[in-house]
Amino acid sequence: MFAPWDDPAAVPLISYRGVSKRFEDVVAVHDMSLDIYPREFFALLGPSGCGKTTLMRLLAGFETPSEGQILLDGADLAGVPPHRRPVNMMFQSYALFPHLSVKDNIAFGLRRDGLPARQVAERVDEMLTLVQLTAQARRKPHQLSGGQRQRVALARSLAKRPRVLLLDEPLAALDKRLRGETQFQLVNLQYELGITFLVVTHDQDEAFALADRIAIMRDGKIEQVAPPAQLYESPASRYVADFVGDVNLFDGTVRATGEETVVVTDTGLAFAAGPSSATVGGHGCIAVRPEKLLMHAPHEAPDLLHNRIAGTVEDIAYGGDFTLYRVKTAAGIVEASLFNRRRTTEAAFTWDDEVVLTFDTADTVFLDH
Structure with missing residues (x-):
């Protein structure tokens, strides 16, 4: 299993060490330290203004840290201009040259670097094959679909064989279906090339589909860094739990610890975690x-001491593979998502039904902040 971050002997490719970035009175990144490993697909996830794009631009060399160091392969990048860094960036807008063909767009950076014509041609053909656009090589960007333009931009970014590829909201311009297909293409491409990818996104579904690890950012700081499943199942804070997916939170006072952590709400309901x-x-x-x-x-409800709550169905949202129920309870509105396992239009529960919700202690987590 690919998990170099769990290996004490593993050496990171990229290291942010105590990095801060200020724009006059605004602190975009605050005393941030982070390691990213070779061949890792890493995602920076968070709302607009949390500092994720600034963090990427600092690595690319488009911004300079106010404090701290950024190391690549152990070498400090301070003073190294963007075009001298073994890093390439694919912008959200793709920034393709409209007057150039697909082939010439991909070749542009290689020609500027002075590579021999034969080597440029070989590299371009390699990239066209890689992104499956050989048949479209002579077309202009306006003659391509959104997904094809995205692949041209990706091929151009990869043509110079960077150590790190930076992706700024790479799928934002694509429709939902094409976005899903492109996610698999990106993951397969990254695995095949063995290049470290760093993606910035505010879309958690995108981050979960692409990344080996994700850093959740908030106000210029990192809340938690972990693989997607760990972020979802074992959030380190209330913010992460609430930001990643949907969650029910039952606030209260801790009444017991040990094998179970029991929280009792103001209304006397008892809920337990491990x-x-x-x-x-x-x-x-x-x-x-x-x-x-x-x-x-x-x-039909089991008689449980903890994690049992009665209520009334207030809202129902049919989602195809699941149905979301919003249940009014003494602890507020509680959401339950039930999978539609059978092909039927008749729901087991409907509006205003009296119901009881239960859940297992093993499926909960206690959060104190």
């Missing part, structure tokens, strides 16, 4: 994803 560092009398919340909940008719 062992934690919580202190009795402290405050925190139990987090559980909507798909972990089971919904029962009241007479």
Whole structure:
């Protein structure tokens, strides 16, 4: 399994060390340290203005750190101009030359670097084959689909064989179906080439589909760095739990610790998670994803001491493969996502039904911040 970040002997390719970036009175990145490893597909994920694009531009050389160091292969990049860094950037707009053919767009950077014509031609043919655009080599950008233009921009970025490819919202201009297809193409391409990819996105579905690891950013700082499944199932903070996917949060006072961490709400409802560092009398919340909940008719519900809550179905949203129920309870609105396993238009529950929601302690996490 590819997980160099778990290997104490692994040497990172990119290291941000205490990096800060200020624009006058605005702190875009604050004292940030991060390691990214060779062959890793790494994503910076967060809302607009969180500092993720600034972090990428600092690596590319388009911005200079106010403090700290950025190392690539152990060498400090300070003072190295963008065109001298073994890094290439694919912009969100693709920035293709409209008057040049696909072939000439890909060749542009190679010719500027003074490569011999034969070597340029070989490299361009290699890139066209790689992104499956050989038949479109003589077309102009306006004669291509959105997905094809995206692949031209990708081929141009890869043609110079950078150590690191930077992708700024690479799929934002594509429609939903094409975005899904292109995600698989990017992952396969990155694996085949063995190049480190760093992607910036605000789309969590995109980050989860592409990345080996994701850094969740907030206000110029990193909240958590982890593989997608770990971020989703074991968020390190309330912010991460709430930002990644949908979640139910039950706030209260810690009443018991040990094999279970029990939180009791103001209304007297008791919810439990596994062992934690919580202190009795402290405050925190139990987090559980909507798909972990089971919904029962009241007479069929198991009698549980914890993680059992009664309510009334208030809203229903049919999503094709699942149906989302919003249930009004003493703890507020609780969301339960039930998979539609059978081909039927008749739902098991409907509006105003009295129901009981239950969930397993193993499917919850305790968060104290």
